[in-house]
Amino acid sequence: MLGVGMAAAVLLGAVALVLADAAARRAHWWYREAAEAVLVGAVALVVVDAAARRAHGWYREAALGAARRARLPPGEMGWPLVGGMWAFLRAFKSGKPDAFIASFVRRFGRTGVYRSFMFSSPTVLVTTAEGCKQVLMDDDAFVTGWPKATVALVGPRSFVAMPYDEHRRIRKLTAAPINGFDALTGYLPFIDRTVTSSLRAWADHGGSVEFLTELRRMTFKIIVQIFLGGADQATTRALERSYTELNYGMRAMAINLPGFAYRGALRARRRLVAVLQGVLDERRAARAKGVSGGGVDMMDRLIEAQDERGRRLDDDEIIDVLVMYLNAGHESSGHITMWATVFLQENPDMFARAKAGSFFLSLLFNFILKAS
Numbered sequence: 324m325l326g327v328g329m330a331a332a333v334l335l336g337a338v339a340l341v342l343a344d345a346a347a348r349r350a351h352w353w354y355r356e357a358a359e360a361v362l363v364g365a366v367a368l369v370v371v372d373a374a375a376r377r378a379h380g381w382y383r384e385a386a387l388g389a390a391r392r393a394r395l396p397p398g399e400m401g402w403p404l405v406g407g408m409w410a411f412l413r414a415f416k417s418g419k420p421d422a423f424i425a426s427f428v429r430r431f432g433r434t435g436v437y438r439s440f441m442f443s444s445p446t447v448l449v450t451t452a453e454g455c456k457q458v459l460m461d462d463d464a465f466v467t468g469w470p471k472a473t474v475a476l477v478g479p480r481s482f483v484a485m486p487y488d489e490h491r492r493i494r495k496l497t498a499a500p501i502n503g504f505d506a507l508t509g510y511l512p513f514i515d516r517t518v519t520s521s522l523r524a525w526a527d528h529g530g531s532v533e534f535l536t537e538l539r540r541m542t543f544k545i546i547v548q549i550f551l552g553g554a555d556q557a558t559t560r561a562l563e564r565s566y567t568e569l570n571y572g573m574r575a576m577a578i579n580l581p582g583f584a585y586r587g588a589l590r591a592r593r594r595l596v597a598v599l600q601g602v603l604d605e606r607r608a609a610r611a612k613g614v615s616g617g618g619v620d621m622m623d624r625l626i627e628a629q630d631e632r633g634r635r636l637d638d639d640e641i642i643d644v645l646v647m648y649l650n651a652g653h654e655s656s657g658h659i660t661m662w663a664t665v666f667l668q669e670n671p672d673m674f675a676r677a678k679a680g681s682f683f684l685s686l687l688f689n690f691i692l693k694a695s
Contacts, residue, residue: 379403383445397431398438406440408576424450442470443577472577476588478643496628510549539657552620565591566653599642
């Protein structure tokens, strides 16, 4: 009986070894097949990536001719439709924007000029102070322009999109109503009250404050009051949300599909235009009836403005000017104030000089108010 049991155990052990060997061989075969598949897939991706980049570059540069292509700066067009936007957005969202240019320097050398494909357009990047100065100062060789996707958001009748002569006409026509001494002086008391009340509210908050968010809110409140007069808080908040969505789209890839920031920005622009058109229609109707709303804001001044030939701004021009300036009040002013505060905190000597200068300016401000 013992011999039979031992024989059975040996037999079972042998069967187990055979099964284990078969399983190991099968696992090894699957592992080898999977490794080969991964390797083939990786090689295919590399080939497809290189082919797509080369094809996109050829498509964008073929019409230039051999002589002009030879003078192009180093760089590449990247993938079709995307180009360098993924790397650009990743660098800026990571808090390390210099990483984007650093990647060009690492791959193509420190030439100071590179080619890429950004914002749906072939792009030349200039990264040195001397090169930027040449581009910005030479109006004959370099014409100001914006990507078509951005123009669709800020408006075709805004300063960034119109031809040079029309730009000069609109700029001259809007200079006095917007930046003139009389226009600005009338809003100084409101600006002073708004800034003072905002600072007190932040101080009384007790906890931490999202500085840039609150600065945007404060400057936007000021700019809305200046341009649209007595807009209530609900309207101001609605406009602020629309401008936030609009600016997300300006820094995104121009993909007009559901779920993408650019599509949301287009919707935000339509909402802004509808609100501003409604206010403009009310103002024109009131003026036609001889009804005065009390105060005069920037929209009233833009309606009244006319050039030396008696031409006035039409509705599209006024709306695009308002969209542009309101956006400046939401974004540019807030960022400038934030960075000025940061730099002053990092440089105590300049902070002391600024405080001394602000005391003088406060005296001058009070004198101007009394004189007016």
